[in-house]
Amino acid sequence: MNPQAIPEEGRPTVKATVSRPSRGPVIDFSPEASCFDIEGLSLAYGDSPALEALTLRVPRHCVTAFIGPSGCGKSTLLRALNRLHDLDETVSHAGRIRLEGQDIHAPEVAVDDLRRRVGMVFQTPNPFPMSIYDNVAFGLRLRGVLTRRRRDDIVEWALTAAALWHEVKDRLRESAWSLSGGQQQRLVIARTLAVEPEVLLLDEPASALDPISTLKIEDLIRSLKGQLTLILVTHNMQQAARVSDYTAFLQQGRLVEYAPTDTLFTNPRLARTENYITGRMA
Amino acid sequence: MSRLWARRRAAGEGAGAWLAAGSVALSLLLLGSLLTLLAVRGLGHFWPASVALVELDDGRQLAGWTVRELPLPESEGRERLYFTGNRDRDGDVWEWLPVARIAAQTYPPELVVLERRRWGTFIGRLVAVEPGPETPGWESETAAPGDTAWARLAARLAALERLREARETLERETIRPLVRRLEADPEDTAARRALAAASERVAHLRAAMDETTLVLESVDGRRFRQPLVEVLAATRPNALSPLGKLVAWGRGLWRFLSEGPRAANSAGGVWPAIFGTVLMVLLMSLLVTPFGVLAAFYLNEVAHQGRLTRLVRIAVRNLAGVPSIVYGVFGLGVFVYGIGGTLDDWFFEDRLPSPTFGTGGLLWASLTLALLTLPVVIVATEEGLARIPAHQREGALALGATRLEMLSRVVLPMAVPAMLTGVILAVARAAGEVAPLMLVGVAKLAPQIPVDGDFPFLHLDRKFMHLGYHVYDSAFHGDDVQAAMPLVFATALLLVLVILVLNLTAIFLRHHVRTRHAALSRQ
Numbered sequence: 060m061n062p063q064a065i066p067e068e069g070r071p072t073v074k075a076t077v078s079r080p081s082r083g084p085v086i087d088f089s090p091e092a093s094c095f096d097i098e099g100l101s102l103a104y105g106d107s108p109a110l111e112a113l114t115l116r117v118p119r120h121c122v123t124a125f126i127g128p129s130g131c132g133k134s135t136l137l138r139a140l141n142r143l144h145d146l147d148e149t150v151s152h153a154g155r156i157r158l159e160g161q162d163i164h165a166p167e168v169a170v171d172d173l174r175r176r177v178g179m180v181f182q183t184p185n186p187f188p189m190s191i192y193d194n195v196a197f198g199l200r201l202r203g204v205l206t207r208r209r210r211d212d213i214v215e216w217a218l219t220a221a222a223l224w225h226e227v228k229d230r231l232r233e234s235a236w237s238l239s240g241g242q243q244q245r246l247v248i249a250r251t252l253a254v255e256p257e258v259l260l261l262d263e264p265a266s267a268l269d270p271i272s273t274l275k276i277e278d279l280i281r282s283l284k285g286q287l288t289l290i291l292v293t294h295n296m297q298q299a300a301r302v303s304d305y306t307a308f309l310q311q312g313r314l315v316e317y318a319p320t321d322t323l324f325t326n327p328r329l330a331r332t333e334n335y336i337t338g339r340m341a
Numbered sequence: 342m343s344r345l346w347a348r349r350r351a352a353g354e355g356a357g358a359w360l361a362a363g364s365v366a367l368s369l370l371l372l373g374s375l376l377t378l379l380a381v382r383g384l385g386h387f388w389p390a391s392v393a394l395v396e397l398d399d400g401r402q403l404a405g406w407t408v409r410e411l412p413l414p415e416s417e418g419r420e421r422l423y424f425t426g427n428r429d430r431d432g433d434v435w436e437w438l439p440v441a442r443i444a445a446q447t448y449p450p451e452l453v454v455l456e457r458r459r460w461g462t463f464i465g466r467l468v469a470v471e472p473g474p475e476t477p478g479w480e481s482e483t484a485a486p487g488d489t490a491w492a493r494l495a496a497r498l499a500a501l502e503r504l505r506e507a508r509e510t511l512e513r514e515t516i517r518p519l520v521r522r523l524e525a526d527p528e529d530t531a532a533r534r535a536l537a538a539a540s541e542r543v544a545h546l547r548a549a550m551d552e553t554t555l556v557l558e559s560v561d562g563r564r565f566r567q568p569l570v571e572v573l574a575a576t577r578p579n580a581l582s583p584l585g586k587l588v589a590w591g592r593g594l595w596r597f598l599s600e601g602p603r604a605a606n607s608a609g610g611v612w613p614a615i616f617g618t619v620l621m622v623l624l625m626s627l628l629v630t631p632f633g634v635l636a637a638f639y640l641n642e643v644a645h646q647g648r649l650t651r652l653v654r655i656a657v658r659n660l661a662g663v664p665s666i667v668y669g670v671f672g673l674g675v676f677v678y679g680i681g682g683t684l685d686d687w688f689f690e691d692r693l694p695s696p697t698f699g700t701g702g703l704l705w706a707s708l709t710l711a712l713l714t715l716p717v718v719i720v721a722t723e724e725g726l727a728r729i730p731a732h733q734r735e736g737a738l739a740l741g742a743t744r745l746e747m748l749s750r751v752v753l754p755m756a757v758p759a760m761l762t763g764v765i766l767a768v769a770r771a772a773g774e775v776a777p778l779m780l781v782g783v784a785k786l787a788p789q790i791p792v793d794g795d796f797p798f799l800h801l802d803r804k805f806m807h808l809g810y811h812v813y814d815s816a817f818h819g820d821d822v823q824a825a826m827p828l829v830f831a832t833a834l835l836l837v838l839v840i841l842v843l844n845l846t847a848i849f850l851r852h853h854v855r856t857r858h859a860a861l862s863r864q
């Protein structure tokens with residue numbers, strides 16, 4: 060939790076920039092290698108603080124997992140990254156979030172542009188009450204992709220990327236609500252991919268799904284990480300271990316430990332982290 | 342015993358369950374008996390009743406059908422009420438007779454029942470059908486046997502019907518366009534000439550219709566002449582087979598549904614009232630839906646959820662409890678006198694002092710009822726909006742939708758079933774409302790329906806008839822309430838059915854919207 064103490068020499072690739080500080084629980088990436096650069100972020104719902112002086116950088120084109128006990132502020136942090144808190148007048152925040160070097164709260168940043176760049180998938184699958192096709196095309200229509208051919212192509216591409224195309228290609232005109240929960244969640248991912256975001260935020264995307272659907276989502280996450288930055292919130296330690304490259308452990312609105320996933324799970328530096336992981340693993 | 346009781350209670354069959362089931366059964370029973378009463382008393386009226394020829398102990402004869410029978414006060418016997426018709430001869434259509442005085446009662450097949458435009462029902466015998474009043478020596482034809490006269494009457498009635506249609510077609514397709522041409526250009530001599538020719542043809546047709554006269558005889562032997570044009574329908578109920586009666590019943594019912602009222606609303610049909618009711622409810626729905634939905638969206642999605650919004654919400658809910666006559670007064674003051682009067686001053690000055698919009702009419706009545714039902718639509722839509730899960734809205738926002746796009750593309754479609762629920766409730770409330778209408782535009786008699794072929798086709802300034810008001814008017818303000826009673830029941834039944842059909846339409850629409858997303862109820 061002491062960013063000043065961490066060397067910040069910029070290096071060209073993500074792997075190479077992983078520097079392990081001699082002391083402290085936190086790794087760091089150079090600003091060039093990071094997608095999100097969060098600096099001293101504090102956030103409160105009314106009077107009750109949810110995040111406190113959070114500082115971390117999220118590497119580009121990797122999967123970063125946020126873990127921590129329920130209510131520790133994982134969702135809050137995720138929602139801060141695409142400014143979903145803007146809707147809630149009671150939320151106040153301090154600190155800075157940079158996306159590719161630009162402050163996301165800067166006046167010249169249009170919030171709908173930001174949200175298009177930073178897609179989000181929620182815990183409950185939330186397809187709109189429209190056909191499967193219209194769900195995927197929703198963001199495209201907003202963006203003004205109006206030629207039918209182009210839209211069809213993108214819809215097919217997005218559904219293929221979300222590993223759903225073969226299951227739905229013959230029923231694109233059916234209601235999205237006729238799909239199973241796992242299919243709905245992949246549809247939501249496809250819908251988000253269709254607007255070609257740079258970042259995909261996933262808030263416990265598999266917690267409402269059966270084991271087989273969960274595995275499909277995990278495969279999907281792995282297959283996407285070359286193309287975009289993924290941030291995954293999960294309660295499931297095995298899942299974090301299976302799919303993420305880096306893991307951040309949060310507790311009571313603070314960042315406790317942030318390390319490459321295999322290090323954090325096999326050799327955590329702090330007893331708090333170890334207790335939490337072993338408790339959850341058992 | 343007590344253990345059995347305990348087990349039953351455990352199985353959810355306690356007294357509460359019985360009470361609840363009993364309440365449901367009672368409500369259904371009440372509803373069923375209400376509809377049965379309306380149906381029996383109302384629809385029974387169109388069944389051609391057998392006409393009795395009654396001979397009294399003093400030799401007097403009369404013809405009619407039994408309406409009801411009551412025990413005589415302070416004596417053993419009973420008393421029967423007959424409907425005897427012939428108001429023009431007897432001055433009255435009812436006759437109370439002590440049963441003891443009836444010497445004989447028969448049902449001769451030759452008795453005819455005529456329905457006439459003036460004077461109502463005739464019951465008696467048909468003596469002859471006369472070609473024309475000027476024809477000399479009509480007395481000699483009275484010897485013609487009844488059956489041939491009946492056949493000629495039937496033929497003449499059919500011919501009369503054809504003449505009427507010809508006249509109406511002529512008026513609709515020739516005369517009215519000509520009149521409109523003349524209004525546009527009073528100098529159009531060709532049109533004027535064509536109009537004169539057409540009017541002459543109409544006069545000719547009318548004269549042809551006037552030609553035939555019937556010679557009728559009441560059962561006590563009084564004869565009189567009756568112009569055939571006045572006759573609307575003729576039956577011989579006693580000569581009808583059951584199937585024939587059924588046909589006559591259907592025909593009577595159809596005329597009730599398709600014709601305008603007669604005899605100060607105590608006879609005839611209710612078509613203008615059906616049309617007026619449905620049209621007004623449709624207009625009301627068209628007016629209330631956008632306003633209600635916009636207001637609900639504002640309250641739920643746009644307004645800051647503070648104390649003021651809460652206050653407004655409470656006020657809206659309380660508006661639903663304001664008595665409807667208060668809305669009528671408001672409509673009269675604001676819509677009719679305020680807005681309507683101003684419209685007249687600005688646009689219809691040439692017609693003053695006779696008002697155009699400054700008097701009750703279809704538009705003001707629809708607006709008043711829209712105001713009356715606004716809270717219902719707002720509350721239902723707001724409840725629907727509140728039920729839409731937050732993650733649906735966030736899903737749209739997370740895709741880069743603006744607030745407006747989120748509202749219009751995700752929230753609005755999802756709120757449609759709730760909106761339609763609001764409209765259903767609004768229709769249910771508005772269609773049965775009579776009190777405010779009396780102040781803002783309903784008419785006792787407006788045989789011209791507010792839609793026709795004249796520009797602008799829908800006449801929002803016209804007064805209109807309404808089934809609910811028709812019930813009230815014919816039940817209390819006719820000159821023969823007794824005779825109008827069956828029609829009151831039939832009209833009331835019709836009102837219930839019309840509301841039912843309107844509601845079913847809205848429910849069907851909502852169902853259609855819902856099934857487009859079959860799994861909606863799972864969510």
Ligand SMILES: Nc1ncnc2c1ncn2[C@@H]1O[C@H](COP(=O)(O)OP(=O)(O)O)[C@@H](O)[C@H]1O
Nearest residue numbers: 104108109127128129130131132133134135136
């Ligand atoms: N909309 C909200 N209003 C007020 N408090 C909230 C709201 N959302 C979350 N919180 C509080 O903020 C804290 C962090 O919540 P959250 O980010 O949802 O935790 P997590 O996702 O890690 O379980 C919790 O104490 C929670 O009660």
Ligand SMILES: [Mg+2]
Nearest residue numbers: 133134135262
């Ligand atoms: Mg959460």
